[in-house]
Amino acid sequence: MDSSGGYAVELKGIVKRFPGVIANDGIDLKIRRGEIHCLLGENGAGKTTLMRVLYGLYRPDEGEIILNSEPVQMTSPRAALDHHIGMVHQHFRLVPTLTVQENIILGLNEGTGPFMNFRKTREKILAIADKYGLLVDPQAKVWQLAVGQQQRVEILKALYRKVDILIMDEPTSVLTPQEVEQLFSTLRTLVDDGLTIIFITHKLDEVMEVSDRVTVLRKGKVVSTLPTAKADKTTLAKLMVGREVVFRLKKSPMKRREKILEVRNLYALNDRGFLALRGISFDLFGGEILSVAGVSGNGQNELAEVLTGLRKSTKGRIFLEKKEITNCSARDIDNLNVAHIPAERIRIGIVPALTISENLILKKYRSSRFSCKGFLNNKKIEENARCAMSNYQIAAPSYDTPIKLLSGGNIQKVILARELSENPRLIVAVHPTYGLDIGATEQVRKILLTQRERGAAILLISEDLEEIMTLSDRIMVLFNGEVMGILDAESADIGEIGLMMAGTRYEGEKL
């Protein structure tokens, strides 16, 4: 080997600051050639930032990037590609209306003169796809592909550009357990062929299964780098969080009460006008948590939106405590005391420029508690905010701080405080802990369990199977807009759920 001692990448003293946070605080990282190296850390530990620095999306404030013993300036993703570094982002960078092959050669100067040579491109793509088991039709339009296939396109895109180093940012979050297996086997083939892979994740099982070495990040710093063979889940978890982690939450036995929600044969379209829900039926009772599991994009978001009045159903009926609420407006449903914890908390759950106290009354400003003859009662609004901030331990300088200055966990607590303040009968919670650190996650889950104890009916939509197993009383699996089955959480088996997520119908007794 050469003088670099077999390191494909060396990062030295990388510092990257954002207003109010140091995302990377003097990070040293050495990646060996031909290894799968996991970057493990909680959300906000600085993994993605670090890789964006390496990929040229961010410029570091301090520090050096060394490739093959030479310091390089990574000024843009193009510079990174020139150095044969590729990245598969968590949210894909594909043009949905173009075909697979068009996406793959996007930005490359292929063909002769102004003409493209699609036949040659296609042969090249198929050769690569064959070799690594990345089967996908080059002439299919990207929007027609399932998420797992789109990820293959992203990997093909990188391989087509002859990368030596492939960065994968949380690649498994959109896959079924079976697809994850397939991805791992592809990654192993790539490494056998001499590629180096940097794998960002916060899931301990994946680290143990796929990596050669692992670097744990916490709060922007490297805690440790160690060979996976010498690590185990408990140590890694401790390194990652900085304290002992309890994997179990205390949950009281379910006290099922009266039926709150009844959904019958529900159909709805997605934004593109295709059927997203195909005949969904289920019941939800007070005092229970019914989880909706499934690979993202199988109708979960549409279901939440139809239930909360943000999307019209095309067929079927919904009853809330025997009152029909099919296609009622969001306002009417809110007035019936239904809480909605939305999936994209910053995009739709809050108004970033407004203050904490204003966000806390986003729906309730109409009530006579906060207004009189059309005028807002600022005193009551402040009081409400003070109260919510202490009850939910929202950490912020003051109630009139713009909410966008808060951390993700605190933003979610503001949303919970707002949505749960009236003791709702039905709570629709979508990815309630997504992107939160372990501390905040624990708090949010505890809050949901308290609501369950109080007798609320909770529909929990999540892609985190661990969360589903921890919290739910029953698990409903969605695939392609259909219910594959509803299982009892006590006796449910992860493998069974995985199969259902991939489209196998549950054969056992109906719940």
Place this chain on the structure above:
Amino acid sequence: MRGRVNFKVERRPIASGFTVFLVSLFAILAALVVAGIFFQIYGVSPIRAYQLILRGSLGSIFGLTETIRRAIPLLLCGVGLTVAFRALFWNIGAEGQLLMGAVAAAGIALFSKLPDPLLLPAMFVGGFLGGAVWGLIPAILKVILGINDVITTLMLNYIAIYFVEWLIHGPWKGPSARGFAYSDTFPHAAWLPTIPGTRIHWPTLILGLVLAVMMYILINRTKSGFEIRVIGENPDAARYAGISQLKTTLLVMLISGGLAGLAGVGEIAGIHMRLLGPSHISMGYGYTAIIVAWLARCNPLAVVVTSLLFGVIMSGGDVIKVSLGLPFQLINVFNGLILLFLIGSEIFLRYKISFLRSLRR
């Protein structure tokens, strides 16, 4: 790295009021510098030109009153526009709404035969409604059919302009106008009182100031204002919170169009006393008010100040025409430059740029 300017761009969480003021000030200064080039092209020293403009618009009682007179329609249109802009409705149509307000008021003044004391109040109500109707058309088109508001409001300006032209050349052409394209002069009861010796029609001025305060209270203290702010800052969250986009959009355009209509009433009942050519009624107040509202960062109270500033610029236009013999249109160049630099300077509100001293060992 030697010899290179080293700087760092950082995102600013929130720009303070002082930063906003400073950045706006620099934008105006930059526009002044670039506009100076045009004076230079005409062979006039920019410094002398600016001196003349300032002296002409602020340095004498007459200049000052002319500045205030110009500021009145800018104030009314500008306050209305802040309300629309806060709800993300891009009303480029204040010019047309102003004209339609003038048309409605002129119709009442010329043909209504109302008793004298009721005439002026009826003209203000009619003017408000005229402007409001012209503002509600694009609002309905946007919310129900999804048609782009910039295009509809802009195009409706032309319809209003040619409608006024048609009226004064056709049905409303005054028998007493001796062949000119005017309507007849309004009856005296339809004339707004002015401060003696000036052209300041003070009832409209007071109306503008009161409405600025009212709109400030509306936006910041009321339920409707909360809905406007939520829609403006995050339309998706508004939908999630069950806020009706239709209702809010109709409300803001009722106000925005209505206030522009009131400005039209002031111009014809306070200055001209008849309906005449659209370019004589307005001189582009509806367009300039966009810059007025923008410079005020959509704060209705700040419009009081920014409308005065543009009053200075517009009466400065009279000065450069009279004293320097330059075209009045130079003012539009100047206004355009201010808007350009103002929008360009937004980046400095979102990002902080700090220069680093180069590290030399």
